[in-house]
Every structure is written in C-alpha cells, then in structure tokens.
Amino acid sequence: MSENLRSLSITLVAEPKQVRGFTLTQWRIAELTPGEQGDYVLSLQLSMTERAAYRFNLTSATPRLFVRAGFTGQAPKPDAITASQDVAAGWLDGEQQVLEASMPMAIQVWLESYLARHGEAPPEKRKKKHKGAGRAKETPNKEQPQ
Numbered sequence: 001m002s003e004n005l006r007s008l009s010i011t012l013v014a015e016p017k018q019v020r021g022f023t024l025t026q027w028r029i030a031e032l033t034p035g036e037q038g039d040y041v042l043s044l045q046l047s048m049t050e051r052a053a054y055r056f057n058l059t060s061a062t063p064r065l066f067v068r069a070g071f072t073g074q075a076p077k078p079d080a081i082t083a084s085q086d087v088a089a090g091w092l093d094g095e096q097q098v099l100e101a102s103m104p105m106a107i108q109v110w111l112e113s114y115l116a117r118h119g120e121a122p123p124e125k126r127k128k129k130h131k132g133a134g135r136a137k138e139t140p141n142k143e144q145p146q
Contacts, residue, residue, distance in 0.1 A: 003117070004046040006110060009038025010067060010078055012099070027076045029101040032065060042067065042081040044107070046114050053084035054111055055120060063103040068096050083111060 013030040016023050031038060044065070046054070057063050066088035069076035072095050082088055088098050103111075 004114060006034060006044045006107065007036050008042055008044055008065070008081060008107070009033050009035055010040040010042060010081075010101075011038045012040070012069075012076055012078070027069070027097075027099060029067065029099050032067075032101040032104065034104060034106050040078045042078060044081050044083065046083070046111070048118060050082075050084040050087065051115060051118065051120060053086045054115060057083055057085060057103070058108060058111060058115075063108055064100045065103050065107070066091075067099045067101070069099050070097055071095060072097050083107070 009032070010029055011031040012027050014025045014027055017026045018024075063083075064085075066082050066085070067078050068080040068082075068088075068091045069078045074097075076097055076099065078099070080091075083103065088100070091098050
C-alpha cells in the first residue's frame with residue numbers, strides 16, 4: 001500500500017428522528033475501521049496541499065474523518081473520505097451529505113507520520129505592498145471641507 005493511501009471500512013446505521021411531528025431518517029457512521037471488512041470500503045488518500053488542514057484536525061480535541069455520501073436528501077452512498085475539514089466544507093457547499101466520525105488512533109498515528117516525513121505546510125508569504133497600496137486617495141469633494 002502507498003505511503004499516502006489507506007483503506008477504511010465504513011458501516012452506516014439509520015436512526016429515526018422526530019422533528020415537529022414528522023419522522024425523518026438520520027444516517028450516521030456506526031463503525032469506521034482500518035481495513036476492508038465493512039459495508040463500504042473507501043480509500044483515504046493524503047495530499048500535500050492539505051497538510052495545514054490535517055494538522056488543524058489532529059490538534060483538535062477530537063480528530064475527525066469526513067465521508068461524502070451522495071446528495072442531501074437521498075439515501076447515503078459513501079464514495080469519498082478525507083481528514084481535511086476544508087475538503088469536507090467544499091462538499092457541503094456542493095450540497096453533498098457529509099457524515100463524520102472519530103478518527104481511529106491508527107489513522108492519527110499514520111497521519112502524524114505523514115506530516116513528519118513531508119513537513120508542515122509552509123506558511124503563506126505575504127506579498128509586499130507597493131507604497132500607498134491599500135489606502136484610498138484623499139480627494140476633497142463637496143461634502144468634505146478642505
């Protein structure tokens with residue numbers, strides 16, 4: 001297996017939920033484990049461009065994995081998984097269902113090792129501003145006294 005790719009098994013469970021007299025089905029991840037023995041098997045692939053998001057996730061109180069599960073309002077069909085909140089937010093913006101689960105310790109250790117091998121994401125450099133850039137030119141008009 002590649003150093004930046006791991007298989008994860010996912011089992012979903014439907015839970016009925018009462019909302020204002022209606023019964024809705026809410027899906028959640030019942031089990032998420034390394035390997036290929038669950039109902040759905042997805043590959044978690046790490047990307048160099050997401051290193052800052054991985055670090056942010058790992059330093060949170062409870063690191064999470066995010067699963068894209070088809071469009072909102074439809075039965076879930078998991079087809080992608082990420083450890084990046086930024087990627088998951090993009091999925092949500094595209095009206096996709098995103099389910100989340102606690103990150104298994106084995107995946108946390110693997111992710112930490114990946115960051116140690118490839119380094120932290122370099123800080124974004126600020127561009128030098130030209131003299132006067134970002135400042136409005138002050139020109140008198142009728143409302144402002146001179």
